[in-house]
Amino acid sequence: MEAVNPYYPIPIKIKEIIPETHNISTFILEGMPIQFKAGQFAELTVPGVGEAPFTPSSSPYADDMEFTIMKVGRVTGGLFELKKGDLVGVRGPFGKAYPLKDFKGKEIFIVGGGVGFAPLRSLFLALVHNIKDYKKVYIRYGARTPDDLVYWKLIPKWQKINGVDIDLTVDIGDDFWEGKVGVVTVLLDDIPVDLDKAPAFVCGPPLMMKFVTQRLVEAGFQHRNIYLSMEKNMSCGIGKCNHCRVGKFYVCKDGPVLTWDDVKDIEEPFL
Amino acid sequence: MxxxxxxxxxxxxxxxxxxxxxxxxxxxxxxxxxxxxxxxxxxxxxxxxxxxxxxxxxxxxxxxxxxxxxxxxxxxxxxxxxxxxxxxxxxxxxxxxxxxxxxxxxxxxxxxxxxxxxxxxxxxxxxxxxxxxxxxxxxxxxxxxxxxxxxxxxxxxxxxxxxxxxxxxxxxxxxxxxxxxxxxxxxxxxxxxxxxxxxxxxxxxNSKPFKEDIAERIEKAGKETMQDAQKDCVECFACLYACPTCYCFLLSDYKKGKNIERVRTWDACYYAAYARVGGGANPRSDLVERFWNRFLCKFNYFNEYEGFFACSGCGRCYRGCSAKIDIREILWKL
Incomplete structure (x- = not known):
């Protein structure tokens, strides 16, 4: 059989763009160009600009693929110029999926920071799809200000799902904010799960990853149960170009999620 | 045969x-x-x-x-x-x-x-x-x-x-x-x-062989040792482009009329921005980290996966080097 070109992105139109914050939007595509599992990522092509790796923020069971993206660099800058109906390209899925079947009957502890909550949403929606399989799903999510919270319209709906417990914090509140104030670790003073068995999932900016992981380790989570989304420069996505290497791991193939057990001996693994 | x-x-x-x-x-x-x-x-x-x-x-x-x-x-x-x-x-x-x-x-x-x-x-x-x-x-x-x-x-x-x-x-x-x-x-x-x-x-x-456990020695070398090894490096990357085993590459897209061409170019892991991500984090922002990583890649990681070194001993890196850094000298010292 002839080899499929792993560098070719599947063209697909943007169905809708939902602004989440002043610099974060959710891009909904017209369908599911690739079948992914929670934890895997894709390379998104902005025609003529380039491509960059993103984990979908939608459920693997959804009809349309979604990416929630912050405008930070060249490719995302180009993406934010696009409109509904414009063409993008998708390559993937890449990397390893979460071993969801290992989490059955357990409490799940999800910690997100800023736009880092986007890939965790895909995991959350995959868990919600079979919510009865899990003892309870906890979400602890922090953003800089109330205006920086993504999915603020959806969160009240998720809070009503039986078996879901969500707590939020912002670094700096405002006149309307009635929730907790402080960095995301303020939500980790009390962790109501069986620390010996529960898996924890962390995604956010490097400093947040560092301090949350430190807190989870101190709290007593098993190192192999702390799943960390590694933000690295995945150029090819297929373990060849070498850009995303962290120690002996290709984050694009062995990740994009690695456990604390995998990376704890690496100096500054989140940088 | x-x-x-x-x-x-x-x-x-x-x-x-x-x-x-x-x-x-x-x-x-x-x-x-x-x-x-x-x-x-x-x-x-x-x-x-x-x-x-x-x-x-x-x-x-x-x-x-x-x-x-x-x-x-x-x-x-x-x-x-x-x-x-x-x-x-x-x-x-x-x-x-x-x-x-x-x-x-x-x-x-x-x-x-x-x-x-x-x-x-x-x-x-x-x-x-x-x-x-x-x-x-x-x-x-x-x-x-x-x-x-x-x-x-x-x-x-x-x-x-x-x-x-x-x-x-x-x-x-x-x-x-x-x-x-x-x-x-x-x-x-x-x-x-x-x-x-x-x-x-x-x-x-080459009368002296590399030590049997050279991969572990590279891993444990420490920044100070590698700093000393790279002190003359002028970051010209000749060693990497001349290397017959280096395979790093970068994908970039270019407009060609109404279509887009995805172009693969050789890349070099010594570039400061090589591993930098969109958000700005850079796991190897110092040259010494990138220099060390090259040795780890060739003698440690590749060897662990494939069972042999990603180095051919051709000496092009030494011949091409502006500072005449000899990879052998570095490895012999470890």
């Missing part, structure tokens, strides 16, 4: 015949350097099979420095022409073995590399005159082709003694069998001596 003799008088004729169904590249020695040039009838044919590997690395025959790997929105296939690489050295065979592992033997297969690789017949040549920069003997490479090639030739007094390694090599010889003779007894004896002498010479150039 079967042996044949290609008499000196038939070498040109053999190359001429090969050139009828593909491009033939063969080594010449000019201004103290070896280069591979394309055979054409109008050019004087003065091959040199004895001097060391070419100054340029040969990876561009399979993995060009700039390569269109996809078109968007409609893709098109790469079609490669048949080519013969005649007279390349075994250090470059190590390079090809590294690329085969990465681009063909590790899923997903890279269709561009595979297409070019499958259209290439490799006729390597013994390396009887190792130079001061050579250290193939330290990284498990012999100074003669013993695999990865289709045919290996050794210069002997009567011509080229050919050893066949693959069915493709066998097909080449049988197609032009009128040009070949039985190997006889003398030529293999001569080859044995040539190889023994080459190994002796390499032993003199």
């Amino acid at each position: 079967r042996l044949y003799l290609l008499p000196s008088n038939n070498i040109k004729n053999f190359v001429k015949k090969l050139a009828q169904d593909g491009s033939v590249y063969y080594p010449i020695f000019e201004d103290d350097k070896t280069h591979l040039i394309k055979f054409t009838e109008d050019k004087e044919f003065e091959p040199n099979f004895e001097k060391i590997r070419t100054a340029e690395n040969i990876k561009h025959f399979f993995f060009p420095s700039r390569d269109v790997v996809a078109k968007f929105p409609k893709d098109s296939k790469v079609k490669a022409e048949k080519q013969y690489l005649f007279g390349i050295k075994s250090c470059d065979l190590r390079g090809i073995e590294v690329y085969d592992r990465i681009f063909i033997k590790t899923e997903p297969v890279d269709p561009m590399y595979k297409e070019r690789r499958e259209k290439t017949i490799i006729i390597s040549a013994d390396c009887p005159e190792p130079a001061d920069c050579c250290f193939c003997n330290l990284v498990g490479v012999s100074p003669y082709g013993a695999g990865t090639c289709d045919i290996n030739v050794t210069k002997v007094s009567a011509g080229l003694l050919c050893e066949v390694f693959t069915k493709f090599g066998e097909q080449v010889i049988s197609k032009h069998k009128d040009l070949f003779e039985e190997a006889g007894k003398e030529a293999p004896k001569e080859r044995e001596k040539t190889r023994k002498d080459a190994l002796t010479e390499l032993g003199k150039i």
Whole structure:
């Protein structure tokens, strides 16, 4: 059989763009160009600009693929110029999926920071799809200000799902904010799960990853149960170009999620 | 493996015949350097099979420095022409073995590399005159082709003694069998001596082997040791672009009319922005970290996955280095 070109992105139109914050939007595509599992990522092509790796923020069971993206660099800058109906390209899925079947009957502890909550949403929606399989799903999510919270319209709906417990914090509140104030670790003073068995999932900016992981380790989570989304420069996505290497791991193939057990001996693994 | 003799008088004729169904590249020695040039009838044919590997690395025959790997929105296939690489050295065979592992033997297969690789017949040549920069003997490479090639030739007094390694090599010889003779007894004896002498010479150039646990030693080297090793590095990246085993690349997109071309270019892990992400985080922002990473990549990580070093001992990194940093000196000290 002839080899499929792993560098070719599947063209697909943007169905809708939902602004989440002043610099974060959710891009909904017209369908599911690739079948992914929670934890895997894709390379998104902005025609003529380039491509960059993103984990979908939608459920693997959804009809349309979604990416929630912050405008930070060249490719995302180009993406934010696009409109509904414009063409993008998708390559993937890449990397390893979460071993969801290992989490059955357990409490799940999800910690997100800023736009880092986007890939965790895909995991959350995959868990919600079979919510009865899990003892309870906890979400602890922090953003800089109330205006920086993504999915603020959806969160009240998720809070009503039986078996879901969500707590939020912002670094700096405002006149309307009635929730907790402080960095995301303020939500980790009390962790109501069986620390010996529960898996924890962390995604956010490097400093947040560092301090949350430190807190989870101190709290007593098993190192192999702390799943960390590694933000690295995945150029090819297929373990060849070498850009995303962290120690002996290709984050694009062995990740994009690695456990604390995998990376704890690496100096500054989140940088 | 079967042996044949290609008499000196038939070498040109053999190359001429090969050139009828593909491009033939063969080594010449000019201004103290070896280069591979394309055979054409109008050019004087003065091959040199004895001097060391070419100054340029040969990876561009399979993995060009700039390569269109996809078109968007409609893709098109790469079609490669048949080519013969005649007279390349075994250090470059190590390079090809590294690329085969990465681009063909590790899923997903890279269709561009595979297409070019499958259209290439490799006729390597013994390396009887190792130079001061050579250290193939330290990284498990012999100074003669013993695999990865289709045919290996050794210069002997009567011509080229050919050893066949693959069915493709066998097909080449049988197609032009009128040009070949039985190997006889003398030529293999001569080859044995040539190889023994080459190994002796390499032993003199590199009398000290790398320590058995060199991979662990690199891992434990520490920033201070690597800082000392890289202090003269001017970040010209010549070592990486000249390296026949470095395979890092970058994908970039360019507009071409209404379409987009995805271009793959060689990259170098010494670039400051090499691993930087969109958000600005950079796991190897200091040169010493990038310098160290190169050693880890070649001798530690690759070795762990594939069971051999991603280093061919060709010495191009040393020859190309503006500061004359010798990789051997660094490894010997560890």
